[in-house]
Amino acid sequence: MKEPSLPRACPKPFAAATRQENLDALAAETFDVLVVGGGITGVAVARDAVTRGFRTALVEKGDFGSGTSSRSSRMVHGGLRYLENYQFGIVFQCCRERRLMRKAAPRLVRPLPFLYPLYTETKPPPWKLRMGLTMYDAMGMFQNVQWHRWLEADEALRREPILGKRGLLGAARFYDARVDDARLTMFVARAAHSEGAVVANYAEAVSLLNAGDKVQGVVVRDRIGGKEIDVRARVVVNATGVWVDGVREQESNYKGRTVRPTKGIHLVIARDRLPSHHAIAFDSPRDGRHVFLVPWDDHVLVGTTDTDYDGDLDNPAATRGDVDYMLEAIGETFPEAQVGPGDVISTFAGLRPLIYAEGGAYALSREHQILNGGSGLITVTGGKLTTHRLMAEQVLDLVERWLGEEFGVHAACSCSTKQALCGAELANESAVPLRDDVVRTHLVDAYGADAAWVLAYAEENPALGRRIVPELPYLLAEALYAVQHEMAVTLNDVLIRRTHMLYETPGGGLEQARAVAEVIAPRLGWDKSETERQVASYSAQVALTGAWR
Numbered sequence: 001m002k003e004p005s006l007p008r009a010c011p012k013p014f015a016a017a018t019r020q021e022n023l024d025a026l027a028a029e030t031f032d033v034l035v036v037g038g039g040i041t042g043v044a045v046a047r048d049a050v051t052r053g054f055r056t057a058l059v060e061k062g063d064f065g066s067g068t069s070s071r072s073s074r075m076v077h078g079g080l081r082y083l084e085n086y087q088f089g090i091v092f093q094c095c096r097e098r099r100l101m102r103k104a105a106p107r108l109v110r111p112l113p114f115l116y117p118l119y120t121e122t123k124p125p126p127w128k129l130r131m132g133l134t135m136y137d138a139m140g141m142f143q144n145v146q147w148h149r150w151l152e153a154d155e156a157l158r159r160e161p162i163l164g165k166r167g168l169l170g171a172a173r174f175y176d177a178r179v180d181d182a183r184l185t186m187f188v189a190r191a192a193h194s195e196g197a198v199v200a201n202y203a204e205a206v207s208l209l210n211a212g213d214k215v216q217g218v219v220v221r222d223r224i225g226g227k228e229i230d231v232r233a234r235v236v237v238n239a240t241g242v243w244v245d246g247v248r249e250q251e252s253n254y255k256g257r258t259v260r261p262t263k264g265i266h267l268v269i270a271r272d273r274l275p276s277h278h279a280i281a282f283d284s285p286r287d288g289r290h291v292f293l294v295p296w297d298d299h300v301l302v303g304t305t306d307t308d309y310d311g312d313l314d315n316p317a318a319t320r321g322d323v324d325y326m327l328e329a330i331g332e333t334f335p336e337a338q339v340g341p342g343d344v345i346s347t348f349a350g351l352r353p354l355i356y357a358e359g360g361a362y363a364l365s366r367e368h369q370i371l372n373g374g375s376g377l378i379t380v381t382g383g384k385l386t387t388h389r390l391m392a393e394q395v396l397d398l399v400e401r402w403l404g405e406e407f408g409v410h411a412a413c414s415c416s417t418k419q420a421l422c423g424a425e426l427a428n429e430s431a432v433p434l435r436d437d438v439v440r441t442h443l444v445d446a447y448g449a450d451a452a453w454v455l456a457y458a459e460e461n462p463a464l465g466r467r468i469v470p471e472l473p474y475l476l477a478e479a480l481y482a483v484q485h486e487m488a489v490t491l492n493d494v495l496i497r498r499t500h501m502l503y504e505t506p507g508g509g510l511e512q513a514r515a516v517a518e519v520i521a522p523r524l525g526w527d528k529s530e531t532e533r534q535v536a537s538y539s540a541q542v543a544l545t546g547a548w549r
């Protein structure tokens, strides 16, 4: 099938084939900055580095966002709960970043109206919540969508009839924002690539290239082709999330653990079982922790837990105990909905890369930390999806100083990454000629102006214009788009992170996985046995989301 000739949201190709070209380019030169880790932190660091004019590369051992950055609560938020602990600095930072992200990527980062219902005998008392929200509005420079409002119980129930009535005092209404975390991470990686960074997924840093006590690059293994290459760089940034200690251990002056992973899980439930127009913050009756319900198209996400974790970092999963904890909290706040285990479509679990400290997991700081041992390896960890741009800016300020002092290499410009994210602009739905409203809205939300590309594949081959599974708006053509424009190179990339089919239909639509694999197989050079291997790998992920059963 030939490629349509349409303008692209991002002019430089970011196809599966680009990955191979980039792997070849990695071996060919010495970079100023090499980033290890393609979660939201790493891709933001790469984007900031290349924007400042440094020769930049990034290697990610799996897919972009396949670690924690595709398993969050998908909120860009100021962090109201930090106000309870008087962490004003972090709330101010988060509110500012929320504002900047909405400006830079308005299609991806959308306003999210929130309700925080209060009940008799629960904390905080209404006056305290309202005081906190006034501060929250102030920290957002009164520039949020709307200032908060207090709703009396009857108005709160009118707006959200699913709330439990007994003891309801009223609810505070305020705004945060929502974001598709996995797609945001891929967009930032693509933007870095568009600006000149050499970016590759499925490229694992297996060891550091040390010369004495200096780090001069990393040995990278191509996890698809199997080849190993030396990638040389003046500075290596370790942005590997919960894996940072595995990289740091190889540094000559490593002194002990940096990160304490804690696990958080989410339940995915059909929206009609918990029909809510707002995100809702409520408390777990078991331990008083905050829990969130976040509406997500035809679903709601409910999460999350926060427990210490020492299992397999690559495959965290919800346990029966985690699911029961969440169902208990749902039952307490939404008693009439009668949500039970049978309503759980799927689950997902992520690991927070929190800064190592003693004490209870929930109390651990959400702030970030940047470590420079003076060897040429800079480690960044902690933080949040919301603060990724700020973390990157601070890392680059340090890198810029180091490159100047050690190598006489200076930034070409002092541009920052506050500018718009390419491809994340708002788009006009009426420009997409489709009769199916649900599919049209989905395509415009996910691809913006590039929805025309997805449709062009379907025009060329009408079979690609059908939905992958009837209950979800994803088209087969999106699989092809993901391979050609979003560097998807496995079936899991397509069905878990470019679309979210894994989570949104019971059994992850496994029966249709082979049909999707067969659409992309010719582009990815898969023979029959590789196609089967891809389906088996997806099947293992489906099993993981239901392992708690």
Ligand SMILES: Cc1cc2nc3c(=O)[nH]c(=O)nc-3n(C[C@H](O)[C@H](O)[C@H](O)COP(=O)(O)OP(=O)(O)OC[C@H]3O[C@@H](n4cnc5c(N)ncnc54)[C@H](O)[C@@H]3O)c2cc1C
Binding pocket: 036, 037, 038, 039, 040, 041, 042, 059, 060, 061, 062, 063, 064, 065, 066, 067, 068, 069, 070, 071, 072, 073, 074, 075, 076, 077, 203, 204, 205, 206, 239, 240, 241, 242, 243, 247, 262, 263, 264, 265, 303, 304, 349, 350, 351, 352, 353, 381, 382, 383, 384, 385, 386, 387
């Ligand atoms: C349950 C939960 C809910 C959350 N909700 C929110 C929220 O709503 N809002 C918010 O702002 N934040 C939220 N967070 C926090 C946020 O998701 C994380 O802070 C953020 O995603 C961490 O990104 P990261 O890039 O540091 O780590 P990761 O996303 O894990 O990225 C690290 C990457 O490094 C790669 N890697 C590891 N080793 C190597 C190697 N040797 N070579 C190459 N690559 C390697 C990994 O494959 C991985 O992709 C949540 C976190 C959790 C767990």
